[in-house]
Amino acid sequence: MPAPPLLALRGVCKRFGAVEVLKDVDLEIHAGQVVALLGDNGAGKSTLVKVISGVAPAERGVIEWEGRAVHIRRPHDARDLGIATVYQDLALCLNLDVVGNLFLGREIRRYGFLDEMAMESRTIDLLGRLTRAVPELRAPVVSLSSGQRQTVAIARSLLGDPRVLLLDEPTAALGFEQTTEVLDLVDTLRDRGMGVLLISHNLGDVKALADRAAVLRLGRNNGFFNVNTASQEQIIASVTGATENVPRRGTSYEARW
């Protein structure tokens, strides 16, 4: 019997007021695999990330961690399980410095006070492994470039040695070189046995990196693909919904005007 997936979602639903954003969504992330989550704008990708990370808990459906049903009600729950998230907007405190952001909410303390030295030394360690251009640690994050901020956000997510990493559009704001750096990093993490959920608009990235791809369309699952065998056209068709009956807006609708 194969090992159960690290993280599995079964029939997850989420609504914001009257809008049903996610409807019966299934998803599996295995250890040592990169799963790409694809979908058009408004398909519910970011909401799904928020459901898994506990920022916006699901209303119905089951979340399984290593085959066992768990409840993720707060960001804290997800973190305790070993799920780390890099949000699209990075969720950094712009006024804090790099060290402060990395350790926000889990500061190292010494005699009850913040142990700036220990935190700084771990930051240097961690950033040194991620990137060659380590930003100035004591400058407020507001003064860093977007690439540097992305690095800080990823470093922060890796701090607690998570087993599943959610990356929401990690390369959208980056230049070519930094994109390569981030993709290499994701590769390394997969080799270390981490499960990665990668949200991306860039099919090139997905093709290069992901093992499997799940497509969301209008808040529902719209296909699972093995990235190595599926063609780009198939995936795009699934994302855009070209496989559906396209002319939905009937003549009767227009006739009313």
Add this chain to the structure above:
Amino acid sequence: MRRTTENTQADDAAAAAGDPSARRGHTLSRALQDWGAALRRRFRAGELGSLPVVLVLATVWIVFQSLNGNFLSPRNLSNLSVDIVGTGLIAVGIVFVLLLGELDLSVGSISGLAAAVFAVLNVHHGAPEWLALILAVLAGTAAGAVQGYSCAKTRVPAFVLTLAGLLTWNGLMLAVLGTSGTVNLDENGLVADLTNYYFTHDAVAYCLAALCAGAVFTISYLDRRRRTAADMPHRSLRHIALRAGAIAVVAFVSAYLLNRFQGLPLALLIFLVVVAGLDILLRHTHYGRQVYALGGGVEAARRASLNVTGIRTAVLAASGTMAAIGGLFLASRITSVSQTSGSGVLLLNAIAAAVIGGTSLFGGRGTTWSAVLGMLVIQSISSGMAITDTPTAVQLVITGGVLFAAVVIDALSRRSQEAHGRA
């Protein structure tokens, strides 16, 4: 970080140089150069800190001293140092709230309420002073906590909620005072002593000055030693010594001037201890880091699983507590509590002091020391105006001008920080 590494290298180079006297001169000029470079870098990055307010304070002092030779006399400076305490303590509470990017308009009323609670309990009901004092401060804490909790839960901006508080607590104060109108406090009591007790012995002020400079040096030195041992970037010895030296100069000059009048005022000592203690709380503890984080971005703080409601409540409770303590100092200064306690320009002065001192209105930037500096500026202007017989009209206009400049500097430095990030 980059700069400190350079410092260390320069330090080593200086140590390698043979001639000690040449080394000393070289060291000083290099230290000043480093300082200038750091200043320029911070200027470009929009992190001015307390530099503008120190310049303003120096200007104010020079102008008034040239208008009237008594302005910088020990007597006037000593009075000034006691006058800043009441409003200054309230301004410290305002700094907490401003760090969240919010505003607390109820501090004036809370200070009046606390003073009224103390006066009525002590004078009318004969409660011992220490008990009345504790209950008065707790009344302020409770008032602040109620506002903080409802602000966090309803997500109404604190500015509006505390406006409701301003009216409510003021009404409550009138109810507490009842028909008595003005209550006179015991002239020789504990609260009266808060602002009229002076440590007349010269040694007290000098010892405390030495202690303070010594503590700053020791802490920085121990930190440096720990960092050197771990092979981490650290401040140069020269930098540490220069900083401790600057603090020592300020402390000893102040001690000398205060000793030439009546000695170190108890009020000033309490004020500085509170400010220093809360500065450590804000910048070197888990709690303080959460306050700054919340000011830097609510969403980011929430996703880092910080307890947003708890922090909001705690911050407004802190502001209420400081307002109550400040109110007791203000009552102590005039040894009476009346229906006008906590009204008038008190609230505006407290907010102006925090902002003039360099705490950002946009949240997330500033320290409790800005309350001291800002209050010094405001009180210097008003004291100088009184000495030179300038009409109140001019005083208001000038204080307003300084506040305007402070807000503009805050906004500009914020913008330049963002521009720096894009570059």
